[in-house]
Amino acid sequence: MKKLKDFGIVTKLLAGFGAVLVLLAVVAVSSVTAAQPSPDKCLELLKEGNTRFVDGKSNHPNTNQFRLIQAGTENQGNHAYATVIACSDSRVPVERLFDAGVMDIFVIRVAGNVCDVDEVGSIEYGIAHVNTPVFVVLGHTQCGAVTAVTHAVHGTGHALERNIPPLVDNIEPAVRRAMADHPGIQGDAIIPYAIEENVWQGMEDLFLQSPAVRNAVESGKVKVVGAIYDVGTGTIKWLPEHKVGQILSSVESNPQRAMNAMAEAGHANEHAAVSSQSGGHSTTPAAAVSHGGSSSGGSSSRGNHAEVQQSVCCQPCRRPDEHHLCGRGVSSR
Numbered sequence: 001m002k003k004l005k006d007f008g009i010v011t012k013l014l015a016g017f018g019a020v021l022v023l024l025a026v027v028a029v030s031s032v033t034a035a036q037p038s039p040d041k042c043l044e045l046l047k048e049g050n051t052r053f054v055d056g057k058s059n060h061p062n063t064n065q066f067r068l069i070q071a072g073t074e075n076q077g078n079h080a081y082a083t084v085i086a087c088s089d090s091r092v093p094v095e096r097l098f099d100a101g102v103m104d105i106f107v108i109r110v111a112g113n114v115c116d117v118d119e120v121g122s123i124e125y126g127i128a129h130v131n132t133p134v135f136v137v138l139g140h141t142q143c144g145a146v147t148a149v150t151h152a153v154h155g156t157g158h159a160l161e162r163n164i165p166p167l168v169d170n171i172e173p174a175v176r177r178a179m180a181d182h183p184g185i186q187g188d189a190i191i192p193y194a195i196e197e198n199v200w201q202g203m204e205d206l207f208l209q210s211p212a213v214r215n216a217v218e219s220g221k222v223k224v225v226g227a228i229y230d231v232g233t234g235t236i237k238w239l240p241e242h243k244v245g246q247i248l249s250s251v252e253s254n255p256q257r258a259m260n261a262m263a264e265a266g267h268a269n270e271h272a273a274v275s276s277q278s279g280g281h282s283t284t285p286a287a288a289v290s291h292g293g294s295s296s297g298g299s300s301s302r303g304n305h306a307e308v309q310q311s312v313c314c315q316p317c318r319r320p321d322e323h324h325l326c327g328r329g330v331s332s333r
């Protein structure tokens, strides 16, 4: 009996000693600011993680108790190596796709992986405050949002709840561009092309609305990449990096791009101001710019944006100045 009692005391002592060691380790790590890997190195981490995931060889890094203690005591900016915007219906936890763990990725998730004002603000936070050297626009196969917009453009859509059209209207220019660039492809066969165009559309919308992100990319601090996740295989197809530069150059020559990187006092919203001045969603910056030099031919059909809005609108636009009810007008959403 005494031996059991002694054993219990020793166990408690060891447990207490272990806790002290963990605390000391946390304090030691907290006081060290991790060196920021290069954008190329961070992109390589993402690619290697996806390869492990696809091969069934995930390491599940950074998921233990120690990592949770770090998450509660340290700055994510010392750990996260990527910001990723992904679609809500892409089926898989984003971290699992990249075999990443707690604090590794700053994730934004929204239907259609659209980059409208709330998402752009989140991306700016991920890049400027969480200090991630890579940003990924991650589309995916079998995307319900792109499919719904494609059906609406084809005139075969169905009624949508009132808040969905203003959410997915960012996707419509991508669908129309895919159709214009591939006139021989009919029906749902155009959807995979629209999904890729929608990745580029998100990137363009981001650049148009965010001087801070443009500056970060142009200085070499941050790399922006596009990718598409195959929901049936887990494989990520990385899109051509040179096209990002083409879109950025196109945006930099667009007079309607946002120019002030920082918010004004009182949280003035430049995005809303620009949209309001341009008379509603049919002539928003995103609707006015073309993918000049794009590999798909650069044909743009953004001029028809308002027409499609009416076809997918959840409620009639009774007056021209009420178009914001269904689109990216005065209130953006």
Ligand SMILES: [Zn+2]
Binding pocket: 087, 088, 089, 090, 111, 112, 113, 140, 142, 143, 144, 145, 146
């Ligand atoms: Zn989707």
